[in-house]
Amino acid sequence: EVQLVESGGGLVQPGGSLRLSCAASGFTFSSYWMSWVRQAPGKGLEWVANIKQDGSEKYYVDSVKGRFIISRDNAKNSLYLQMNSLRVEDTAIYYCARWYNWNDYYFDYWGQGTLGTVSS
Amino acid sequence: DIQMTQSPSSLSASVGDRVTITCRASQTISSYLNWYQQKPGKAPKLLIYAASSLQSGVPSRFSGSGSGTDFTLTISSLQPEDFATYYCQQSYSTPYSFGQGTKLEIK
Numbered sequence: 001e002v003q004l005v006e007s008g009g010g011l012v013q014p015g016g017s018l019r020l021s022c023a024a025s026g027f028t029f030s031s032y033w034m035s036w037v038r039q040a041p042g043k044g045l046e047w048v049a050n051i052k053q054d055g056s057e058k059y060y061v062d063s064v065k066g067r068f069i070i071s072r073d074n075a076k077n078s079l080y081l082q083m084n085s086l087r088v089e090d091t092a093i094y095y096c097a098r099w100y101n102w103n104d105y106y107f108d109y110w111g112q113g114t115l116g117t118v119s120s
Numbered sequence: 121d122i123q124m125t126q127s128p129s130s131l132s133a134s135v136g137d138r139v140t141i142t143c144r145a146s147q148t149i150s151s152y153l154n155w156y157q158q159k160p161g162k163a164p165k166l167l168i169y170a171a172s173s174l175q176s177g178v179p180s181r182f183s184g185s186g187s188g189t190d191f192t193l194t195i196s197s198l199q200p201e202d203f204a205t206y207y208c209q210q211s212y213s214t215p216y217s218f219g220q221g222t223k224l225e226i227k
Contacts (some may be wrong), residue, residue: 045218050216095164104170104211105211106154107156108175110163110164112163113163
């Protein structure tokens with residue numbers, strides 16, 4: 001059974017940093033692209049970043065470029081999101097998701113999410 | 121960037137009804153269109169990928185159609201567990217944008 005479990009959320013002041021983690025199990029982690037998707041309270045879904053199987057390619061939504069860094073450790077079956085220079089508008093539930101990337105492209109499994117709150 | 125627009129934003133329907141939700145892309149995306157269901161307090165769940173392919177384990181009352189810029193999600197006979205928010209998402213190019221969501225409520 002595929003499982004994705006996020007951790008690392010919490011309360012941080014504007015300008016601060018948070019590092020989110022996602023522990024993957026039930027599949028060969030190193031064979032899949034992985035993603036972060038966020039959802040502000042009461043709002044819709046927003047794709048944040050993707051990373052290739054070996055970490056050689058990374059893509060970000062414009063609003064987080066230069067502030068967030070997606071990374072992975074295939075030996076630990078883990079995905080990360082380093083969030084720096086945080087803004088109030090980054091407050092959201094952050095979901096780790098597996099990105100299916102062969103001929104068709106979609107988020108096929110999601111974690112339960114971790115809440116990051118940016119507030120003074 | 122590709123903008124995704126869903127309609128309606130909310131919808132009231134009854135158990136047994138046939139429901140259709142529409143998603144329009146701001147430019148052609150071929151069939152790179154996915155649909156997700158999200159229930160309150162839960163993660164989204166993939167229903168349909170590549171516009172019309174049913175994800176494994178999803179009931180056959182869900183179906184998708186369309187290509188280019190116009191797409192639909194149809195639920196043939198609403199069940200109580202189908203009341204949720206539905207999102208379309210394009211996977212044609214980054215940023216992989218979502219529609220604003222359609223909240224399906226019980227009439």
